Amino acid sequence: MERIMQNRKWILSSLVMTFFGIPILTQFLAAVVAMLGVGLAGIIEVCNILITPTIYLLLNVFMLTLGAIIIFFSGRVWDGDSAPENREIAVWRQCFFLLPALLTLVGWIIALHLADYQFRQMGAGWLANLMLPWLGVFLVSLVGGEYWWMVIIPVGAHISFSLGYAWPTRYPLSGTSGLRCRNLLLFLLLLLGIVAGYQAHLYKQQNPGVGVRENIDTWAWRPDKLNNQLTPLRGKPQIQFTQNWPRLDGATAAYPIYASAFYALSVIPEDFHTREYLENSRTPDAYNRIVKGDADIIFVAQPSGRQKKRAEESGVTLLYTPFAREAFVFIVNADNPVNSLTEQQVRDIFSGAITNWRTVGGNDQEIQTWQRPEDSGSQTVMQSQVMKNVRMISPQETEVASVMEGMIKVVAEYRNTNNAIGYTFRYYATQMNADKNIKLLAINDITPTAENIRNGKYAYIVDAFMVTRENATPETQKFVDWFLSPQGQQLVEDVGYVPLLVWPTVVALAACIITLSFLGEMLCSISLMIRRISLLQLQLGLLAEYTLLFCALCCVGWQFARITQSELKSKLHYWLVFVPVYFWLLLWNIIFYVAPAKIALLESIRNFFLLVVWLPLNFSPFWPQPWTDFIGPISAQLGFALGYYCQWRSKNRSQIRKWSEWGTCLSFVTLGMMAWALR
Structure with a gap:
């Protein structure tokens, strides 16, 4: 009877620790480690060091490793407090700790496969019940966009805790049934880990990652940052703002221009909050903000029909003032043998009439087209100047996390595969997001150089606009007029655009x-x-x-x-x-x-x-x-x-x-x- 009671005691304590203790402990530690990571990121920013993707990856690896080490020693501590006298029982307890990791991996693999590798279709059914103890990790992963944390953290926590608990008995007696069960679980975990890794590969193929990002780290254009990317003015500023600063917003590719101008022309006090006056919400949101009156000037490409209609319905008259010239370019992998396309070939490719690179002188590969979101500057130019009312094929999509809507489908950004073709603006592709593995195609055998933009030979030349509301403030008008002055146009050229001249x-x-x-x-x-x-x-x-x-x-x-x-x-x-x-x-x-x-x-x-x-x-x-x-x-x-x-x-x-x-x-x-x- 006493032995039965002892067995019940360790079984009950093991189950409680497995399904409640480890999840609660891990999620608490995850919150602490996450705050530590935020603090480290703040220290890096204070030191005027830009948080590049590599630094961001290293921070994630550091936080996950630190969490695993803490969980490992937590297992050691629990082993010292409640270790059973029978080493065979200790081995069976390790099996209890590994079992949830196995169940989580099995559930994840099955659910991801049934959902056709779409995260937004995995939140219902028995998988949600299985992830209930890890609800905090699940929600944070969803909001933060780090979807794989939903499986990495639970599985890693159980394995780390089990290793910590088993460390004193890492040389147990061989041939016992408990040892065989534990080894079987470890083998299955390894096998399922390989399957999950293969699924990650398939997921990346179906939901492509980013080859050319359409967003930037605006911290790189701050005057207090070491080695910032601001472009200085030539000579003393002709105008300066000490109060009533114009509120600026615009497209990603235009941010280096108006950020450089803003900091060069503004006398900024110590308690000044730059974000209230200098924003980069990208073209669709920038048009919405100026219509609502939340911005004074936006630096964007030409508006889409829907954006014009939205302004008219709101009773807002927008004024469009060109300040620079730019080329709309098509990008492919540097190893693609095709160097030039005609205007008709471009339309045929993006309308689906041409589907193989061999048709236009390339390799025998299916053409993989990449588009931009509706109402973005590049998509508007593509539809109006390139396609000219020819219907485009449906864009490729990928999944992102939304705080309000969970996983949602969005237009996928360009991925630089061997058979890919996409489009963007010349300045963005050659300077803001320069990549030696990407090349710009010539159109009608004319390359998109600055000289061909000036002389008008390149087929797709567009204007970059300063958009203001009618009856703008005096400070806003002064800012617009300055951009058209010789000093403003010189800044446009120094940044990398082609000035109006x-x-x-x-x-x-x-x-x-x-x-x-x-x-x-x-x-x-x-x-x-x-x-x-x-x-x-x-x-x-x-x-x-x-x-x-x-x-x-x-x-x-x-x-x-x-x-x-x-x-x-x-x-x-x-x-x-x-x-x-x-x-x-x-x-x-x-x-x-x-x-x-x-x-x-x-x-x-x-x-x-x-x-x-x-x-x-x-x-x-x-x-x-x-x-x-x-x-x-x-x-x-x-x-x-x-x-x-x-x-x-x-x-x-x-x-x-x-x-x-x-x-x-x-x-x-x-x-x-x-x-x-x-x-």
Whole structure:
């Protein structure tokens, strides 16, 4: 009877320790070790050291190892307090401690297989009951996204505790039934561990990891960090903010620009909370925040249709100001033999018409396409500029943890396999997330270099925008204006983007026009000095001169339109290109239709433009001729305007706009004929 009671006692204590004691002890220690890990991370940050993925992995390994050691010695302590006199009983008790680890592994393997390797389908049924003692670990793992902790911590805790308990009796008598049972359990644990490892491999294939991450550690762009990645300004800041700082947000790829500008232009007090004014919530959330009024400026790519509609429904008018130019690029593995695709081939690949790399000159492999989430900047550009209303195939998905919804499906980020193809922005792929194992594809045999972005040769050039609400604060407008200044554009270039260079281009254009006019007049003057020419020869010479000037300025206008960002073209189209032509023709007609004495002001305006803008004409021997000051300027202006217009034309114009442009051209001819008749 006494022996039976003793057996009941150790069996009961073993069961209590196995199913209650070890889980409670482990979860308490896990909380303590986790707080220790957070403290270590804080110390690392205080030392101005960036927490890289390698450091994060080492922290996890350290915490798991420390927890296992503590559990091991807990088993040693419990062995000293309640060790049975019979060593055979001690071996059987070890079997009790190992049994839950075996059950957890079996349940995990079966549940993961039945759920088709999807974590979100594993939370119901008998597995949830099996994991009930480990509820704390289960919830923390789910929220933290460390899903494998749900099996690693319980199994590791039971094995560690069992090893600690068994350490004094690690050389037991051989041949006993308890020893055989324990060895069998250890063998099964090893076998099931291999199966679980293989399942992890299959899970990674079905739910791919990240090859190019679309998020960044913003701590790398803090001025108090050692070796931070902020880009300094050239020269003294032209403006500074000491209060009422603009609240900035934007896309991941734009963060280095606006973070560098924010810290360079802001005088920050000691108690300043940067996060209230400098955020990186990525494109979809950034648009939501500016619509709600939680941000003053967001730095993003063009908005999607849904984002525009959301702003309209909220009664918010958004203003889009370009500040940089960027290339939308396609990325593949560096070992992929394909170096270039045509625009049609890209559409065919992402629409599913082309499914094998062999079709486009590559290896005989199935093409694995990777997309971006809906409403993200890159996905919006992909749908609007690349696919052009061609339906894309369904994106690959993966699982992430959500505090409110548990495991949810999201669009998987690019994984750099040998047969993969994805897309992003040039700056992000080449600088923010540079990887020697990834290469950028050329489109139509034109590579996405900075030079090809400037000259407009690359097929997919996009503008990066500063988006503000209508009636922005003075500080917000000052920040926007500064980005368009030479110092702001220099920062854009220093960070790695291609600046707009609008005003330098205009200055170069004006210099080109004046130089061509001057050369034309000088050539005609030299011909007069050499020999006398007839009136007919003079007229033919001037006709050739101004025809050459007209054609040259057509080419200049064409090139200017190519290097002008798309969003700015519609604005420049009238006030910079066509308005001068209208102005000069109307001014000429009014002056010659009415006596000049009655409109002395207009005559003064005409003389001002002739003396300042068209200065080379003053050196012409034909200056006294009444038509000279008309043909020269109008040839240059009209040539430039028509060259710009022809390059700017789009096939997707509305009928109203089409007829208005034809009316514009006809009005040029009409006014020109009037000027010639009034001559």
